[in-house]
Amino acid sequence: MSKTLVIGANGQIGRRFCQQAAENGESVRAMIRDESQRGFFDALGVECAIGDLTGEMAAAFEGCDAVVFTAGSGPSTGPDRTLMIDLNGALRSVDLAREHGVKRFVMISTLHVDPLQGPEKLKPYLAAKRAADAYLMASSLDWIILRPGRLTDEAGSGRVTFSQAHSPGGEVSRDNVASFARAIVKYPEPEREYTLLDGNTPIAEALAQG
Structure with a gap:
């Protein structure tokens, strides 16, 4: 059975992903910072x-076939944490995934990842995400990038759209993001x-409609 880190x-979102995976008998490994x-x-x-995005984490990748990266420094941290987690941590994760045959x-x-279009306090985060996404896309990995709208805690419906024109509110529940990530991990989509x-x-x- 394949295993997802x-x-x-x-x-x-990470907790929801793991909970849904456990309920459906899917093999996952949760990377946590401490006991x-x-x-x-x-x-x-x-x-x-x-494993720590700012420290040692290589062992967490061993034996995994897929990685779902849903980490973030959070809105209350400064640019230094954004740099180390959202940028450097993401880049290191891509490198380690490649090294471990993910x-x-x-x-x-x-x-939205254009820092020039974002609020002042989010500009470092958006710049980090933009660079991390580009690094992943340029790697040799089989990659998927999810760009969720405004996240909510509404119960997941299991129903989505890929078009902003079909979602006037521009929202998506965290449950639906986790469910979609679980599906795309296994879906043979380029x-x-x-x-x-x-x-x-x-x-x-x-997914079938593309």
Whole structure:
């Protein structure tokens, strides 16, 4: 059985991804920073590996076929953490995935990545995401980049759209992002970027339609 490494597993989308995977019998490994984060994943029966985007994390990649990168420095951190996590941490993850023979890398990015168009406080983050996305796309990995709209905590519907014209609110639930990431990890889709929003089309059907 293939195994997916979830980077940023203790975040809001990462936890949802691991919980859904556990409920569906899928093999995942949660990368956590320290033992204090283990309890949630132990309760799910999800394997954990200690790894730090700003430090040692190579061992977490061993034996994994796919990576889902959903880590983020968060809005309350400064440019230094953004640089180390959202940029350098993402670049190192791409390198380690390649070194360990990972087949697919799913990057959960942002809908808008032009720092010149973003709010002042988000400009370093958007610049980091833009550079990390470009680095992944230029790598030899089988990559997928998800660009979710404004994230909500609404219950997942399992229905999405790839068109902003079909989602006036420009929103997507974190549950739906996690569900779509689980589906695309296994779907034989070539390298592609997806705008991801809540919609009316079941995820499997949306993928089949392209």
